[in-house]
Amino acid sequence: MQSVPEQIVIIGAGGSIGGALVDHYATQPGVKRIFAFSREGKPFSSDLVQSFKLDYYDEAAMADAAAHLDEVGGVDLMVVTTGVLHTEDIMPEKALHDLTAHKFETLFRIDTIVPALITKHFIGHLRPDSESVFAILSARVGSISDNNLGGWYAYRCAKAALNMFIKNTSIELARKHKHQCIVGIHPGTVDSPLSKPFQAHLDPKKIFSPALAAQYVQKVISDTKPEDSGKIYAWDGKEISP
């Protein structure tokens, strides 16, 4: 982005990285307003932040929520930070025999369909006349060429599909608004409920706090140019191949 985003939308603000991004941007000079959407309408202490409830499974509610932005006059940055790896009744598959339709349907619903529908309803509110960015948190494990370990079938496939959605949307966006850009970002391994069950064998130095991850995500976003649209970047700014 050429300049500091003045008006920002974060969808998924109730999560660890989403909440840290709201807190982080609220301290950045030049930021004027942050619209924080989450299922519970999580409140934030900064006066710059307005919190809203959003039901990610209700398209009419998404359309209504996005319509509120009509009066705002253009958003510079939107970040979608929703996503799950496990739920109360789902743990990632270690092998093919763990795979079920329920796991696939649930993770595709949450990790692919929800961000796709959010994009459908919100992206039209990005500022069209200057560089603006729509970022979605993805994951390195969604890369097909980078897959050396296997496992985690539903999550990997749902994030790979999300990456295709990001590429597809970038093509449509480029035809309509040359200044706008959509990218996916892998935030690194971040200390959150999502990664908690898988942290035991990891080097603690390689697990970022949500606050540090938010700084890295902001750096990737601020370095993003319109010609980067459709790509997936890691927390360190390196592109992840599909």
Ligand SMILES: NC(=O)c1ccc[n+]([C@@H]2O[C@H](COP(=O)([O-])OP(=O)(O)OC[C@H]3O[C@@H](n4cnc5c(N)ncnc54)[C@H](OP(=O)(O)O)[C@@H]3O)[C@@H](O)[C@H]2O)c1
């Ligand atoms: N943590 C990591 O190590 C890591 C690594 C790679 C990629 N990521 C990606 O980063 C993103 C955020 O992860 P996080 O670590 O911040 O996780 P988190 O703290 O567990 O937050 C989960 C997020 O997903 C949303 N969510 C939870 N259950 C949902 C459901 N049933 N349907 C729809 N949305 C639901 C939450 O929405 P509310 O905001 O409404 O509460 C929240 O925004 C995810 O896309 C994840 O795949 C994380």
